[in-house]
Amino acid sequence: MVRGDGFWGLQAALDRRDLGPVAGVDEAGRGACAGPLVVAACVLRPGDAARLPELTDSKLLTALARDRVYDRVLARAVDYSIVVIGADEVDALGIHVTNIEGMRRAVQGLRQTPGYVLTDGFRVPGLPAPSVPVTKGDRAVACIAAASVLAKVTRDRIMAGLHEEHPHYGFDVHKGYSTAEHTAALAKHGPSKVHRWSYTNVATVAAALGHTPPHQVMLTVAALESVSKEMGAAVSATDTSVGKNERFAVESRGGAQTS
Incomplete structure (x- = not known):
């Protein structure tokens, strides 16, 4: 497993060795107890990390900054794929299996099979190209950080929509994670169909x-x-x-x- 610290140039190194296109893969919502799991794969142009100065782990960005980066990534990405997996599938298969399968689907959803795949955190078997897991990859590799932003913004917008359907849970604030407010609402109203x-x-x-x-x-x-x-x-x-x-x-x- 590649350690994240100091490896912002990993994607560039792969590109220089003609091992690209390099796809980064990350998810959003693994730890939430409501709402979907969202997985994204993203391929950036070589050198584009320098043209996306705010790009980093989506969790380190404000909501406004994430929206800016999201738009810039969509405008500049060579290719991207976003997979949204409902709570029902998470419940049927388990979160880890669903997460692995979601990463496979995201890579398969790219228009072109990548030459190399970099995943955030853990190994994903069954990918159509060589792959390496990168610890804290969303802070270390540009294409993983880009995938992180795509997944996070997509999921946050879905949760805002679910808030309109189920306003008493506060999905627009906590996005389905187990905060004190969410726990209290869950105890009062019971779980909804979009809970896990x-x-x-x-x-x-x-x-x-x-x-x-x-x-x-x-x-x-x-x-x-x-x-x-x-x-x-x-x-x-x-x-x-x-x-x-x-x-x-x-x-x-x-x-x-x-x-």
Whole structure:
């Protein structure tokens, strides 16, 4: 695994060795307990890091700065792909499996197969090109940072839309992460269809309120133990299954969305 510190020139080194085009891949929303997981892949022109002076890990930017960088990346990127995966799929497969699969989909969504893929944090098997995981890659590699911004801005805008549908949770503020305000709203109103019912905090509240998941759920060991304790008896994941939530089962490629 490549260590992030001091490797801002990694993409340039690969380009100089004719190993490009180099695609960076990152996600947004892995730790949230509501809303979709969004994964992006991005290919920048060689040397474009110098033309994107604000480019860095999306979490280090203000919302206004992220929007500026988002627009500049879309204008300058050679190629990009954004995959939006609904909470129902996260619940059915588990977050890690979904994250890996989302990264594969994002790379496959590029118009041209990259010569090399750089992923943020961990190895992704099954990619169509050689790949290297980069620790803190969104702070170290320009194309990963660009993918981070694309994923984060896309997800934040989706969460703002979900706030209009479910205003009592405050999705526009916390974006589905487990803040104190979100936890209080979850306990009061119970989980919605866009919550991740496989997550321990959501599963525990649902069990306490007697709510049934609206789709298939694969509980983690921690969630299963918590729910069992809450109900005072052993439980198993529900067999209830519904179709994919089409609001989130969307991929975008080169700026055009396809369902």
